[in-house]
Amino acid sequence: MLPVTFSGHGHGQALNAPDDLPKNVTWILNQGSSLMSMDFHASQQTFLLVGTDMGDVGLWEVGSRERLVLRNFKVLDLSSCLMLLQAALVKDPGVAVDREIGSPDGALFGVAYPRHIVQIYSYHGGDDVRKHLEVWDATTGAKQYTFEGHDAPVYSVCPHYKENIRFILSTALDGKIKAWMSDNLGSRVDYDAPGRWCTTMAYSADDGTRLFSCGTSKDGESYIVEWNESEGAVERTYQGFRKRSFGVVQFNTTTHRFLAAGDDFSIKFWDMDNIQLLTTADADGGLPASPRIRLNKDGTLLAASANENGIKVLANQMECGCCERLRIIFLMMGLIDDNYSDRLLPDCL
The missing domain is CATH 2.130.10.10 (YVTN repeat-like/Quinoprotein amine dehydrogenase)
Structure with missing residues (x-):
């Protein structure tokens, strides 16, 4: 029996929130540390x-x-x-x-x-x-190159390629955001990140035209914002974080206009065009206070760190529908019965 794999979905296919968000636990992995x-x-x-x-x-x-x-x-x-x-x-x-x-x-x-x-x-x-x-x-x-100009330790970097121009965004622990061009002539922009502490940057995963940052202050206030690059100003600030986050919040973008972040023992989702929290997923429990998360390219799978060295992989209903069709096929072929799932099948079977 071959391992179950999924082909993903085309970038032109629109998702209808929240059913198409990866919220259903399908696999649990353990890395050992x-x-x-x-x-x-x-x-x-x-x-x-x-x-x-x-x-x-x-x-x-x-x-x-x-x-x-x-x-x-x-x-x-x-x-x-x-x-x-x-x-x-x-x-x-x-x-x-x-x-x-x-x-x-x-x-x-x-x-x-x-x-x-x-x-x-x-x-x-x-x-x-x-x-x-x-x-x-x-x-x-x-x-x-060696890019110099930050007055505090660099926390994260975000390389990007747009309109045939390569550049790098960097953030430091004093909340400064700088952009560096490959000509190494110094930083071209200088923003102040909300919270002015640990901040990461990401462009929208579909066409890379929208810029977001996610950060947590020393007091535990967390922010996801969208930036107006031309003005160096915050375009919108997304709502729904815990008043005092337990750790530095991690986030990611999908190809289909959604943002995801790990906060308050759960995964939170926003529509990029709406500042209000869209929905949450607790992954059936067992997530740390600020889980690390990562989405695959199509946004159909989401990996989240779990307690006891675990990794929970969540899929959207479309992928779980694929799993159900596979289960029926395997039943008809006599490879499994109603009380048994082969180890190569997703947990949702």
């Missing part, structure tokens, strides 16, 4: 890349609940590291994943660690993942 970061593969939309607080990197095929790849942290070339870093790694080799993310074509993925190390892997399908580089430029290994 606490989740720090996730990213779905750009084209294989049931492939989920995860990083943990132990430095492990795993690649899951969520349709079969099979972990295809597990890589433990290891410096690729210790001799090239500074002596201080070498000594620190010998004294304490443990290191957590800060962030992992795939390239737009899915051929590469990078893993960032807190000790000034970025490792890049190439992906060749299935369980074939190969070490590629331990440097900055994904092609040559040479550092291209």
Whole structure:
């Protein structure tokens, strides 16, 4: 029996909220240690890349609940590291994943660690993942630019490509948002993020024309806002967060005009054109106070960190309808009965 996979849906297909939002728990995975970061593969939309607080990197095929790849942290070339870093790694080799993310074509993925190390892997399908580089430029290994100008530690970066122009948005812990062009002539914009602390940026996942940020202040106030880029001003502020969030809120955008964020032991959804909270999903319980979340490219699957090192994968009703049709087919073929579901089938069967 082959693993269950889904083909996804075309970008031109409109979603009708809230039924088409991924709110139904279909799979539960366990990485073995606490989740720090996730990213779905750009084209294989049931492939989920995860990083943990132990430095492990795993690649899951969520349709079969099979972990295809597990890589433990290891410096690729210790001799090239500074002596201080070498000594620190010998004294304490443990290191957590800060962030992992795939390239737009899915051929590469990078893993960032807190000790000034970025490792890049190439992906060749299935369980074939190969070490590629331990440097900055994904092609040559040479550092291209150093962007200077923040007065506080950088918290996040958001690369973007629009109208044949490549640039990077960065946020710092003082709430400053800056934009950098590839000519390295200094920042071109300087915004103040609401909350003025931990903030991440994201463009709308469909056409990349709308800019959003999500942040949490030191006092626990959380914000998702849409920006007017030309004026450097907040266009709208979305409502519905807990008055005092328990941690830094994470968010993501979908291809079909929706925003999602992890807050108050649940996942919250907004329509981009409406500031009022659209709906929530508690994933049948077991979510942390501020779950980490990630949507696949089509917005049909959502992965959320869960308690006890778990990952809950939620699907929309359209995907669950596919599951039900598969269940009926398998019943007719005699592969399962009414009281049995093969381990390769989603939990919703």
